[in-house]
Amino acid sequence: MVALTVLYAAFVLYDRTLPGGTSPAVGNGILVLTVLFLVFLVVGTLYTLTPAPRWVELFPDGVTVVGRWGRHRTLPPLERLTVVVVRRYPASWLSDHDVELVELSGGGSARRSYLVEANLFDGANPSVLPPARN
Numbered sequence: 001m002v003a004l005t006v007l008y009a010a011f012v013l014y015d016r017t018l019p020g021g022t023s024p025a026v027g028n029g030i031l032v033l034t035v036l037f038l039v040f041l042v043v044g045t046l047y048t049l050t051p052a053p054r055w056v057e058l059f060p061d062g063v064t065v066v067g068r069w070g071r072h073r074t075l076p077p078l079e080r081l082t083v084v085v086v087r088r089y090p091a092s093w094l095s096d097h098d099v100e101l102v103e104l105s106g107g108g109s110a111r112r113s114y115l116v117e118a119n120l121f122d123g124a125n126p127s128v129l130p131p132a133r134n
Contacts, residue, residue, distance in 0.1 A: 004044070008037045051101070053117040063104075065114065076107025083121040086113070 013034055049068050057064040063075040075081060086101040098118035105111040 051113050073111050080107040082106045
């Protein structure tokens with residue numbers, strides 16, 4: 001998002017320094033650029049927040065995940081789930097705790113990806129951590 005904002009500001013400044021850059025916004029493309037910026041900003045934010053559930057409930061008979069937009073998904077019990085840790089993120093200003101991007105599968109359910117607090121699914125089948133990406 002920061003990169004997109006910087007790129008947008010650079011284009012606006014470039015447009016304003018060109019001859020004719022003081023023409024109306026519709027005439028010089030700034031309006032189109034602004035609309036594209038806003039569309040990318042909204043779509044990017046929605047795409048980024050989607051795998052972060054509101055909450056996860058662990059029950060003996062299953063796991064319930066309530067998605068970012070309120071959708072409830074019921075998964076098999078923790079012992080029947082396979083959890084693959086795709087990536088780990090350290091605590092930062094966005095979260096006080098370490099966060100993992102995990103893929104859950106098993107018990108006939110489709111594979112799903114979620115951003116959750118680290119070690120939330122420790123009772124599941126052994127996790128596999130791919131080599132660290134820098």
